[in-house]
Amino acid sequence: MGTTQTHAGSRAARRASRxxxxxxxxxxxxxxxxxxxxALATLPMCAVGRVFIEVxxxxxxxxxxxxxxxxxxxxxxxxxxxxxxxxxxxxxRAAIAWADEMLCDESGAGLRTEVILLGGWLSTVDIVDHLTxxxxxxxxxxHAPSRYGLFSD
Structure with missing residues (x-):
């Protein structure tokens, strides 16, 4: 019985590490x-998340x-x-809806969120305001273009 618990525990640890x-x-x-x-080329192949592109x-x-x-x-x-x-x-609208769904509770505890905002100034300001x-x-x-002046250095 102790071996089964240890084996199950190591399986859970492997799943958690992935x-x-x-x-x-x-x-x-x-x-x-x-x-x-x-930006996408610099992400690791195992990166997860969402990309929204407005055209x-x-x-x-x-x-x-x-x-x-x-x-x-x-x-x-x-x-x-x-x-x-x-x-x-x-x-x-898409970025804020994603944030409200994916960052709504503690179910993602331990999962950090990294944000890269490359769209126009107006949408970026609203998204930053909502996220923060x-x-x-x-x-x-x-992370947003420095020319937007959203964050002090």
């Missing part, structure tokens, strides 16, 4: 695709290479039969 320690949230728009590709129209959707456990979602501003969304609106003030993501875990 679980991701960091989840990623990455946003981009049509102007930051090169920066997005660079003007569905015809602007392309192919982005990301680690296999990263989910890439393209967001077109134009919708058939509706007026186009404001620039950054779809990106802001509502979801308690530390500012150090959020």
């Amino acid at each position: 679980r991701p320690q960091v989840q990623h949230l990455i946003t981009a728009d049509e102007y930051s695709l090169a920066d997005l590709e660079l 003007p129209e569905a015809s602007d959707i392309g192919v982005i290479t990301a680690p296999p456990r990263m989910t890439v979602t393209w967001l077109a501003r134009t919708r058939r039969g509706a007026r186009p969304r404001a620039t950054g609106e779809a990106l802001r 003030n509502v979801r308690d993501v530390p500012a150090e875990a959020i």
